[in-house]
Amino acid sequence: MRNKLNIGLFGFGIVGTGLYEVLNKSKLLEASISRIVVKDPTKKRSIGTELFSFDKNDILNDASINVVVELINDSEAAFEIVKQALKSGKHVVSANKKMIAEHFEELIQLAKENNVSILYEAAVGGSIPIIRNLEEYYNNDSLSSVQGIVNGTTNYILTQSNFGVSYQDALKKATELGFAEIDPTLDVDGFDSKFKLVLLIKHAFGLIVEPKNVFNYGIRNIKPQDVKYAGEKGYRIKLFSRAEKLNDDVVGFVAPHFVKNDHFAYQVDNEFNAVVVEALFSDKQLFIGKGAGSYPTASAVLSDISALQFDYQYEYRKTTDNNVSELEDDFFLKVYVGSEFIESINEIPFFRIDEVYQGGDYNYQIGWVRFNDIKSFNLNDLLDLSLIVLPEPFVASNQTEKLKRERIQYLSELEN
Ligand SMILES: NC(=O)c1ccc[n+]([C@@H]2O[C@H](COP(=O)([O-])OP(=O)(O)OC[C@H]3O[C@@H](n4cnc5c(N)ncnc54)[C@H](OP(=O)(O)O)[C@@H]3O)[C@@H](O)[C@H]2O)c1
Secondary structure (H helix, E strand, O other): OOOOEEEEEEOOOHHHHHHHHHHHHOOOOOEEEEEEEOOOOOOOOOOOOOOEEOOOHHHHOOOOOOEEEEOOOOHHHHHHHHHHHHHOOOEEEEOOHHHHHHOHHHHHHHHHHOOOOEEOHHHOOOOOOHHHHHHHHHHOOOEEEEEEEOOHHHHHHHHHHOOOOOHHHHHHHHHHOOOOOOOHHHHHOOHHHHHHHHHHHHHHHOOEOOHHHOOEOOOOOOOHHHHHHHHHHOOEEEEEEEEEEEOOEEEEEEEEEEEOOOOOOOOOOOOEEEEEEEEOOOEEEEEEEEOOOHHHHHHHHHHHHHHHOOOOOOOOOOOOOOOEOOOOOOEEEEEEEEEOOHHHHHOOOEEEEEEEEEOOOOEEEEEEEEHHHHHOOOHHHOOOEEEEEOOOOOEEHHHOHHHHHHHHHHHHHHHO
8 A cells, every 4th residue: 555645844955846847757656746945035935935935844743744845965964854754754865975984873763663665765876766666676686896987076167178178167167057065065075975986885695884984096197198098098087985805804985996998987977977786696787867957866756756655665685784884994996096195105105116107297096905004194184195006806905915926026127
């Protein structure tokens, strides 16, 4: 039997208006919006004013409303709204990755205690149905990695950089197109991608990790020389949110990566998002779609609302407990480090250097670094340095024999 859903909507911006329209167009759904709470009483609205209110309690204290859809752009206020809604026995649908990632443990607990659902498909990858797939489809398949482009703004800027468009111009355009966050550092420094990664890690591997412990390095420092290097080597640069099993541990972080033309992400351009899931029996599977924008994001919200008709809730079956866990940070990865200044590159403690280039106005070094060492730098603020991860698989800290052997060989070749 379908539940009749009476929705209280918070926010009538890009996603909120999109939801209002797609909900009106989808005749099959037994759901209607009975109240919309927004912030600014002076703002002109695209629909009549009857449904609007500016007091959150007009939704939260209304016993006839059984679903709260939270689509506001203030994560602190969103947390208060969502918390109160769950405590009042209302189901919640949200697109707010920051709010969920920062309060994951508490929100899951609150939903459980009050026997209601909190669903957030739109919070990761916009229109891509990745959360529910990780939750349901891959339950019995042993997942080894989840990797994706989950931020439309940075993918748009990186795509445009291939055509010589400057970082500032591309960011301005992404803002005009409505997919950049109000605070662009959330996008360009990889915070938005990190919040989404936190959600992916929970549904892929069952771990709750705290955003502050997850490394995020964005695209602000990428220079035209790095883009040129990528073009010469047949690479493109993509910002990945990445988590994978390394032996019995889970490693994960956000950073720019070089990808070759045979990689899933090579052709994923502009505001499109894509996630690849790798599992023991199904091998690699690619999900691709619009990661932002009014209708695409609203479509994921609509899907969550639709699932509530059938009492759907995430079961978090991969979880052994709902406590905060740690990612493994002791492993090695191969990186490119570029800078105008050789001294800046020398700050990075390479475990093994494979290639050094010193040009007149730009220099780079390629080699293996310990992730723990990289994590200790605040790379987003080191504007004269760009670090980009190369495609080689990670090496666990107890499997560095090969790296060491090759390093000795490299050093002896240098001496001869
Ligand atoms: N835009 C996208 O493509 C996209 C994609 C995926 C996820 N999301 C997420 O979806 C959410 C909404 O994003 P958006 O782009 O639609 O934002 P937006 O266009 O900036 O609209 C935000 C809305 O929130 C309302 N609001 C702000 N603070 C409020 C408060 N304290 N109480 C009630 N209403 C409040 C604003 O009211 P006023 O209208 O009165 O100013 C506005 O209607 C965010 O969490 C965002 O991260 C967005």
